[in-house]
Amino acid sequence: xxxxxxxxxxxxxxxxERLWNFIDGTVSAKEKSVIEQLLQSNAEWKEKxxxxxxxxxxxxxxxxxxxxxxxxxxxxxxxxxxHIAPATKSYINKKIIWGIGFFFIAxxxxxxxxxxxxMSLTGGEETILSKDIxxxxxxxxxxxxxxxxxxxxxxxIGLVLLDxxxxxxxxxxxxxx
Amino acid sequence: MSTGLNDNEIISxxxxxxxxxxxxxxxxxxxxxxxxxxxxxxxxxxxxxxAQDVFIKAYKYLADFRGASxxxxxxxxxxxxxxxxxxxxKKLDIHSLxxxxxxxxxxxxxxxxxxxxxxxxxxxxxxNEAIGLLNPDDAQIITLFYKAEQSLEETAQVxxxxxxxxxxxxxxxxxxxxxxxxxxxxxxxxxx
Numbered sequence: 001x002x003x004x005x006x007x008x009x010x011x012x013x014x015x016x017e018r019l020w021n022f023i024d025g026t027v028s029a030k031e032k033s034v035i036e037q038l039l040q041s042n043a044e045w046k047e048k049x050x051x052x053x054x055x056x057x058x059x060x061x062x063x064x065x066x067x068x069x070x071x072x073x074x075x076x077x078x079x080x081x082x083h084i085a086p087a088t089k090s091y092i093n094k095k096i097i098w099g100i101g102f103f104f105i106a107x108x109x110x111x112x113x114x115x116x117x118x119m120s121l122t123g124g125e126e127t128i129l130s131k132d133i134x135x136x137x138x139x140x141x142x143x144x145x146x147x148x149x150x151x152x153x154x155x156x157i158g159l160v161l162l163d164x165x166x167x168x169x170x171x172x173x174x175x176x177x
Numbered sequence: 178m179s180t181g182l183n184d185n186e187i188i189s190x191x192x193x194x195x196x197x198x199x200x201x202x203x204x205x206x207x208x209x210x211x212x213x214x215x216x217x218x219x220x221x222x223x224x225x226x227x228a229q230d231v232f233i234k235a236y237k238y239l240a241d242f243r244g245a246s247x248x249x250x251x252x253x254x255x256x257x258x259x260x261x262x263x264x265x266x267k268k269l270d271i272h273s274l275x276x277x278x279x280x281x282x283x284x285x286x287x288x289x290x291x292x293x294x295x296x297x298x299x300x301x302x303x304x305n306e307a308i309g310l311l312n313p314d315d316a317q318i319i320t321l322f323y324k325a326e327q328s329l330e331e332t333a334q335v336x337x338x339x340x341x342x343x344x345x346x347x348x349x350x351x352x353x354x355x356x357x358x359x360x361x362x363x364x365x366x367x368x369x
Contacts, residue, residue: 017348026329026344055355059323062304064208065215067225072203075229079196079236087240 015045019052093168099161103154110150184248191239203232206249209325210256216308216316217260227263231256246334253325253335257317264313303365307357315350322347 021027022035038045182190182201190198210231215224235242235255242251308316321332333343358366 016352020348020351021344024329055351055358058300058304059319062301062308062324064324065212065224065305066208067211067228071207071211071225071229072200075203075232075236076197076200078229078233079199082233082237084192084239085237085241090240 015048016052019045019049022049023052023056093164096161096164099157099164103157103161106157107154110147110154114144114147114150185244188239188242188244188248191236196236199236202235202248206252207232209249210252212324213253213256213317213320214260216320217257217313218263219309219313223263223267227260228256230263231259234259247331249325250327250331250334253321253327254337257335257337260313300365303358303362307354307362310357310361311350311353314346315353318343318347318350319354 018027018031018035022032027035035045039049040046182198184202184205187198187201191202207228211224211228214227214231215221218224218227231252235252242248308319311319318332318336321327321335322329327335329343329347330340332347333340336343336346338346
């Protein structure tokens with residue numbers, strides 16, 4: 001039973017995968033002790049382990065490539081002409097992001113509520129969903145008091161956001177001047 | 178100048194207006210960044226151009242580095258994105274690079290000298306060449322994990338994938354590397 005498990009290439013991830021995890025140190029304590037036992041008792045595992053260990057050591061000791069000698073100088077010349085950009089969080093106003101998000105969610109929720117309110121769930125085949133979408137009279141949507149009130153609220157929120165944005169721009173402009 | 182300072186101290190100096198201090202970071206990480214870009218774009222000239230672009234971008238957006246991760250992890254994320262953008266601009270499909278063709282190209286370049294050089298070639302050079310024969314994704318993860326001193330978690334963060342996905346990708350990359358070494362450097366592998 002144990003031998004089958006050991007020799008199965010896919011069983012519990014296959015020998016190589018389990019050995020790589022063992023070498024990387026990403027195995028659980030239980031798996032670690034199982035593998036340590038296998039390495040002591042099974043020649044195939046021992047041989048494979050030595051092979052992978054050699055590759056691992058080679059990879060760890062391999063050299064880095066070096067760029068040309070002018071590399072660092074070129075970069076310093078370039079950055080001497082640049083300015084560090086202000087941190088993103090300093091110019092992105094989270095209130096505006098939340099406001100825009102709220103605006104769209106409120107629109108979606110409003111339309112969904114209105115849509116569901118128009119459905120007659122007890123009317124069998126006469127529900128709004130059963131009608132041909134092309135035949136829907138959209139003009140009704142915009143002559144409804146609730147829709148008009150909802151649209152008005154959205155327009156007010158939109159204007160508040162625009163005002164907020166423009167006043168921030170004005171402040172920035174004054175600062176620059 | 179800034180060699181005795183750690184990364185965060187150098188960054189603070191740069192952010193407070195001492196742009197020359199940035200040379201400390203460039204000197205410290207230029208080989209890492211260049212090696213990573215070279216593994217992805219597979220050409221020294223392009224790699225140098227991309228690596229320079231990486232350091233310039235990192236400087237420009239240094240104020241965005243919040244210190245939540247290591248500076249290198251943040252820097253290698255820029256390497257990853259910049260290299261992939263570069264490849265896209267060059268209209269190279271990074272997944273369709275034919276490894277065998279790459280090997281043929283490399284092989285043709287030094288076909289005359291190869292026989293004599295094989296014996297002299299160090300094991301380390303052989304590993305570097307074998308990594309160069311891998312596709313950019315495989316070469317990148319091996320370079321990040323082994324040469325750029327990134328943990329599996331940090332490697333996953335740089336690549337924008339889950340840790341388990343990084344583990345699987347690393348395992349596959351090492352398997353392919355082993356295959357390349359056994360196929361093209363059988364003699365050297367036997368002598369290991």
